[in-house]
Amino acid sequence: MLAQQRQAAILDRVRTAGGVRVSDLAAEFTVSDMTIRRDLDALADRGLLAKVHGGATRAHPGSTDEPGFAAKSVRQRAEKAAIAARAARLVEPGQAIGLSAGTTTAELARRLATVPRLTVVTNSVPVSEVFHRGGRPDQTVVLTGGVRTPSNALVGPVAVAALRTLHVDLLFLGVHGMGERAGFSTPNLLEAETDRALVASADRLVVPADHTKWGVVGISTIVELGAAHTVISDAGLPPDARASLAERGVELLIVEGGTE
Structure with missing residues (x-):
């Protein structure tokens, strides 16, 4: 699975469940914890989720936030x-x-x-x-x-x-x-x-x-x-x-x- 595909799947899980754990994602996608953390960093940098200790949660944009x-x-x-x-x-x-x-x-x-x-x-x-x-x-x-x-x-x-x-x-x-x-x-x-x-x-x-x-x-x-x-x-x-x-x-x- 390409990184872009994996990140899209991670984002779907965050939106569905409200939050995800690094360890669970690593097991699901059969990749290292470090790979998942890089994925979360990439998604967080684009404002698509919020990183927390051990995982990530939904981002909560305001009424004037405009994603690119x-x-x-x-x-x-x-x-x-x-x-x-x-x-x-x-x-x-x-x-x-x-x-x-x-x-x-x-x-x-x-x-x-x-x-x-x-x-x-x-x-x-x-x-x-x-x-x-x-x-x-x-x-x-x-x-x-x-x-x-x-x-x-x-x-x-x-x-x-x-x-x-x-x-x-x-x-x-x-x-x-x-x-x-x-x-x-x-x-x-x-x-x-x-x-x-x-x-x-x-x-x-x-x-x-x-x-x-x-x-x-x-x-x-x-x-x-x-x-x-x-x-x-x-x-x-x-x-x-x-x-x-x-x-x-x-x-x-x-x-x-x-x-x-």
């Missing part, structure tokens, strides 16, 4: 891939779509890179790079300007001004958290403003978000839960989340076990 794109990209990989696959089915050739910043939307972009005659409006540098590498001459990509955030989003007045003149059929909005009180939220005030401009440009709002986003609250609300037409999540989404979305008339699409 690389840190977020190792989280819930199977769920994000399945969510992106389901989201891609909503897109038809010739549409104009919006893709906000986020690791799930970046995964979705990879699945849309071959869709013909697509127009993509995005404030995400990684998303724009996916389509640039694809090189389809029949696709148009509009990348807003703006100030770059730790999650590689372009935000601020320049981005908002550009978005106010654009219109898309469908917006896929990546979010930091979602819940009854805060709705869909982000830890970055400027990103919230930019995301609201993206929402205003769209005829339909789709939020692709894995179950770990439920109950997470960023400092700024983008829009309330009921503003979404569709939420795409995985089987780990708790019953109270499903009920809250249903009460607000939001279509919920659930992917099961890494596939639909």
Whole structure:
């Protein structure tokens, strides 16, 4: 098993159990205690967990903490891939779509890179790079300007001004958290403003978000839960989340076990 794969598995165990012991992980993965400690150091340096004596526990970020794109990209990989696959089915050739910043939307972009005659409006540098590498001459990509955030989003007045003149059929909005009180939220005030401009440009709002986003609250609300037409999540989404979305008339699409 590669170090990156082992670290992703360790992170899943921390999130599931709330904490792990070095000795247990070493036995499970058949590696030395020192190897596990290096893994925990790497994950702690990226803010994904908190090291304690003999092991590690969940990190407890505040409402303004914003992990970088690389840190977020190792989280819930199977769920994000399945969510992106389901989201891609909503897109038809010739549409104009919006893709906000986020690791799930970046995964979705990879699945849309071959869709013909697509127009993509995005404030995400990684998303724009996916389509640039694809090189389809029949696709148009509009990348807003703006100030770059730790999650590689372009935000601020320049981005908002550009978005106010654009219109898309469908917006896929990546979010930091979602819940009854805060709705869909982000830890970055400027990103919230930019995301609201993206929402205003769209005829339909789709939020692709894995179950770990439920109950997470960023400092700024983008829009309330009921503003979404569709939420795409995985089987780990708790019953109270499903009920809250249903009460607000939001279509919920659930992917099961890494596939639909």
